[in-house]
Amino acid sequence: MMDAPATNQPHPLAQDETTAAAPGGREDIVSLMELLFFAYRDFISEPDAMLAELGFGRAHHRILHFVGRHPGLRVSQLLAILRITKQSLGRVLRELVDRGYVQQTEGATDRRQRLLHLTPAGRELLERLEAPQIQRVSAALEQAGPGSRAAFRQVLLALVDENERRRVAALCGLSVDDHRQEGDDAK
């Protein structure tokens, strides 16, 4: 059920001295890459455990998250954000709709569109899923001291593909009021 069977054993390792991190050097960067792996894994672990109890997976969480943050999201936009195929999204979204966490409404001006919203149950589930993550990130920033938040944000944003960076910044930073549409049916 849990992501981690091993909860309390140490997994100790030798590291030869040539691997020691020279500040700014290659090994230092590789250390950060490893750390990113571990941080992401633990960051994900709590919602994963809750989702498993409901018979859901990470994919359900991602949908709940983005629909929660962008009410009225269209299916095509969600596909573009998640970068998955229509077919992959299909099943997961259907489960969320069938079980009453997500609601689809016809577009007002374009009746082909299925605008996505969370139901009250969906909002509640999302809140439960993300509470531990919000707690974890808040605590980490506090521990790392003032100014770490800005630096962390900057590095993360700079890690994003350059040609995606503006969009991502708009998506999870400043408001960009815009509802344009684009091509579909990846081929």
Next chain:
Amino acid sequence: MMDAPATNQPHPLAQDETTAAAPGGREDIVSLMELLFFAYRDFISEPDAMLAELGFGRAHHRILHFVGRHPGLRVSQLLAILRITKQSLGRVLRELVDRGYVQQTEGATDRRQRLLHLTPAGRELLERLEAPQIQRVSAALEQAGPGSRAAFRQVLLALVDENERRRVAALCGLSVDDHRQEGDDAK
């Protein structure tokens, strides 16, 4: 093949004003969480594409990485690091061994152990896989300015489960010379 079918379309979204980030507030944290998702996804994308061409997946990369960094690693240690089951590791590791990227040698003092090493081909593949990631992280740190490296590292480490933090720090930070062993066969 690629992780991303959509390469050049914008995926624009409206964000209502109540969602705007108040510095240090809840929405600000949620923004960072989203950013972590996008950053991790792009960070992973290049090796993923290369691996797909070889018929490998992310799991193969993870094994190559940890074996490369910790030559002589035992299978049980790798299981503890990756937190997967023996059975999951089994197939992936076998593929790497069969195709000549990883080599197993008998333990000198305990002949039950299969100590893991990269072959020259394994080292070469790992280098190819991680070159773009090293480049990406280096560039991001440079863009984010001096001091960002330390802050980034601190936040990532603080994101790791508290009871894991020491081990992880030892694993990907300072040298901890130690080859102890522990229980196995998660149950």
Next chain:
DNA sequence: TAGAATACGTCAGTCATATTGACATATTTT
């Protein structure tokens, strides 16, 4: 207004990675 394009859904098949459970084998420890 007829046909093209768009938004969405769905059926069918495949793949990679993970899971649990059970068991086999070699080796070391007690």
Next chain:
DNA sequence: AAAATATGTCAATATGACTGACGTATTCTA
């Protein structure tokens, strides 16, 4: 000699991704 350990393996199952093909409702456009 028996128990514990380190590893490997068979079988069945689940999730989440993929490609390809097709269907249907709706809107746009020539």
